[in-house]
Amino acid sequence: MHDVVVIGGGPAGNKAASLLAGEYDVLVIEEHEAPGRPVQCTGLISDEVIMLSGVRPTILNELYGANIFFPNGRSIEIRSKERKAVLIDRYEMDTMMAAKAEDAGAKHQYSTWYGSHSITDGAVTVETDKGDIKATMIIGADGHNSRTAGTISDNRPAEYVRGVQADIRHRADDQEMINIRIGSGTAPGFFSWEIPFGELTRVGLCTSWEYGPPAEYLKRLLKKTGLDGCEVVSRYSGRIPIGGQRRTYADRLLLIGDAACQVKPISGGGLQPAFRSAYALAETVTEAFDEDDFSEKALSVYGKRCAKDTGKELSRGYRLRKMFTSMSDPELNRIYDIADRESIRSILNDGSIDHPSDLILQMMRDPVTMLRLAPLLAKATVRSMR
Ligand SMILES: Cc1cc2nc3c(=O)[nH]c(=O)nc-3n(C[C@H](O)[C@H](O)[C@H](O)COP(=O)(O)OP(=O)(O)OC[C@H]3O[C@@H](n4cnc5c(N)ncnc54)[C@H](O)[C@@H]3O)c2cc1C
Numbered sequence: 001m002h003d004v005v006v007i008g009g010g011p012a013g014n015k016a017a018s019l020l021a022g023e024y025d026v027l028v029i030e031e032h033e034a035p036g037r038p039v040q041c042t043g044l045i046s047d048e049v050i051m052l053s054g055v056r057p058t059i060l061n062e063l064y065g066a067n068i069f070f071p072n073g074r075s076i077e078i079r080s081k082e083r084k085a086v087l088i089d090r091y092e093m094d095t096m097m098a099a100k101a102e103d104a105g106a107k108h109q110y111s112t113w114y115g116s117h118s119i120t121d122g123a124v125t126v127e128t129d130k131g132d133i134k135a136t137m138i139i140g141a142d143g144h145n146s147r148t149a150g151t152i153s154d155n156r157p158a159e160y161v162r163g164v165q166a167d168i169r170h171r172a173d174d175q176e177m178i179n180i181r182i183g184s185g186t187a188p189g190f191f192s193w194e195i196p197f198g199e200l201t202r203v204g205l206c207t208s209w210e211y212g213p214p215a216e217y218l219k220r221l222l223k224k225t226g227l228d229g230c231e232v233v234s235r236y237s238g239r240i241p242i243g244g245q246r247r248t249y250a251d252r253l254l255l256i257g258d259a260a261c262q263v264k265p266i267s268g269g270g271l272q273p274a275f276r277s278a279y280a281l282a283e284t285v286t287e288a289f290d291e292d293d294f295s296e297k298a299l300s301v302y303g304k305r306c307a308k309d310t311g312k313e314l315s316r317g318y319r320l321r322k323m324f325t326s327m328s329d330p331e332l333n334r335i336y337d338i339a340d341r342e343s344i345r346s347i348l349n350d351g352s353i354d355h356p357s358d359l360i361l362q363m364m365r366d367p368v369t370m371l372r373l374a375p376l377l378a379k380a381t382v383r384s385m386r
Contacts, residue, residue, distance in 0.1 A: 002027045004285065005126050005135040006106075007114045007148050009035050011053065012257025012274040013141030014097040014106075018054060019282035021105035024289065027135070028101065029112040029128060036094035040238030042165060042204060043088045044178075044195060045271055046354050050086065052275035055096035057088040061197035064176040070336040071183030071329035079177065085353050087197050109133075114147060117253075124252045137252040137294050139281065144241045146259035152250045157261045158243030158318070161190050161268065164214045165204025168222070169231040172196035181205075181221070182332055187214070189325050190268070192221050200233060206240065206268060208325060240268045243318040248306065249299040254281055262310065265317040266324075266356040273310040280305035317357040326383035338369075 002025045006013045009030030017026050044063070050056070063086065065079035098108060113129045117138060126133040140148025149155050172194070179194040186192050189208025194201055205221060207214040215237075222228040241261045248260040256262065257274040264273060284302040288294050351359040 001123060001134040001136070003136050003289070004139060005029060005124070005133055005137075006139040006141055007126070008140070008142035008146075008257075008259065009098055009108060009110070010141060010143055010257065011094055011097055011271060012259070012262075012278065013139065014094070014101040015053070015275050015278040016139050016141060016256055016281055017101040017106040018097070018104045019278055020285055021101060023286065026101075026106040027133065028098075028106055028108045029114060029126070029133070030108060030110050031113040033111045034095075035098035035108075036091040039090050039236050040163075041090040041236075041271075042193065042195065042202060043090045043093070044085050044193075044353070045088060045269070046085055046352060047083075048352075048354055049272050049275065050088075052272070053093060053097060054100055055093060057093040057096060060087040060089060061175065061195070062086050063178055063195065066178045066180050069179060069181040069183075069186075070333050071185065072333045072336065074333075074336050076336065077177070085178075087195055087202070114142060116147070117151070119252055137254070137285070137288065139285075140253060140255040140259045141257050142259050144239045144258040146255065148253065149246065149255050149259045149261075151253070152247050152255075155246050156244065157241035157246065160209050160239045160241055161206040162209060162214050162237070162239055163190075163204060163206040163268070164218050164235070164237040165193075165202060166218065166222075166235045167200050167202050167233045168227055169199060169233055170201045170227055171199050172201050179225075183329050185329075186221060186224075187217060192217075194225065194227075201227070201230075203227060204236075240270070242268070242321070248303050249296060251296045251299075252294045254284065254299055254302050256281055260306075262306070262314070264313060264354075264356060265321040266360070267353065269353070272354045273314065276310050277306045280309060313355055313357055316361070320357055320360055323377065323381055323383075331379075 004020055004024050004026045006017050006028040009028045013028055017028050020026050062083045064083055067075045067077050069075045115127045117124050117126045124135045124138050142148055175196045181192045187205040187207055188211045190206035192205035194203050205217055240263055241258055242265045246261045248255040256277055258270055262273040262277050263270040280302055
């Protein structure tokens with residue numbers, strides 16, 4: 001019998017396994033035959049995320065700012081002297097994190113699919129397509145389509161956005177800046193990105209579920225930006241769970257990562273909240289073993305710890321997202337017209353991609369911007385509450 005079985009060998013599962021394996025017998029089960037595939041990520045992360053990952057993936061490019069394009073085609077350039085983000089290869093990061101978990105003592109069992117689990121006689125029986133596995137407790141790190149989260153009733157995310165992206169053979173003139181585009185014709189309900197890295201550019205977007213598959217929008221974006229003739233080197237797609245008050249604990253079960261809906265609603269970034277939550281999870285698991293109490297009540301402290309740490313960004317970010325998605329293109333253009341460029345630039349210069357809601361709220365608190373935006377934001381707030 002294992003102390004802990006982690007369901008899902010993605011970054012969240014392997015981070016949790018790395019933290020626990022020194023102390024406990026940890027087995028990670030993963031449905032694929034190896035880590036890291038398929039890639040469902042842009043790989044745009046902060047220095048904090050690299051540090052939290054515990055590994056050093058190759059940095060494909062360093063980014064210093066963004067050009068934000070509004071629906072009317074006009075843009076605001078925000079460029080910092082410090083690097084704001086780096087682009088990495090998620091396949092490499094996932095592979096390195098799996099190896100690090102093994103170095104820490106965790107075992108991996110690949111090509112093994114979790115179907116369900118049951119609790120009897122003070123243990124969990126994990127039912128997989130390769131037979132039953134016994135454990136004292138389990139960690140659900142099985143991503144956006146989590147079956148482990150499904151065992152906790154009424155526990156779906158508020159919504160999903162769908163993403164698609166392609167690496168194309170095109171060298172961007174400015175290698176330091178990302179182009180971000182908003183608007184219903186480009187990426188309804190989210191945004192698009194063009195991220196340079198040498199001879200290639202990573203172009204992608206997400207859309208809200210109700211607008212259908214995003215592939216058609218990507219085709220349009222490539223055409224609009226004059227990149228439609230470029231060779232497509234690779235292509236990825238995926239889903240991002242967003243929002244909602246999910247319960248992340250049950251008897252002998254804790255959830256982490258996309259399975260726990262630990263994703264920033266404004267940016268879709270899931271790695272930073274997942275990695276930070278892994279520390280709260282490890283602390284909670286240690287206490288459960290010390291007290292020999294794996295009840296839902298004992299494990300509920302994990303939910304409180306996460307809420308205290310990353311919860312504010314996730315809940316505030318979701319409220320801001322709802323305001324954003326309720327705005328029409330003319331309203332978004334109005335933001336461009338009336339925003340105070342200089343104060344916005346200075347706020348964004350000091351900001352971090354890990355706290356996007358802080359940036360937006362600081363901009364809204366700027367007295368000049370606030371005064372001009374107030375009527376528009378009031379309308380959006382009312383609509384977002386419906
Ligand atoms: C298009 C797109 C772009 C993104 N870009 C970024 C970005 O730039 N930066 C960022 O921080 N985040 C980004 N994200 C989000 C990020 O990729 C996720 O938040 C992150 O992968 C979550 O990690 P995880 O370990 O929780 O889940 P996953 O990475 O999905 O790993 C879960 C693992 O569990 C396995 N699994 C699932 N079900 C079972 C089962 N029943 N049995 C066994 N194994 C199972 C899966 O095969 C998978 O390997 C992006 C997402 C998308 C879709």
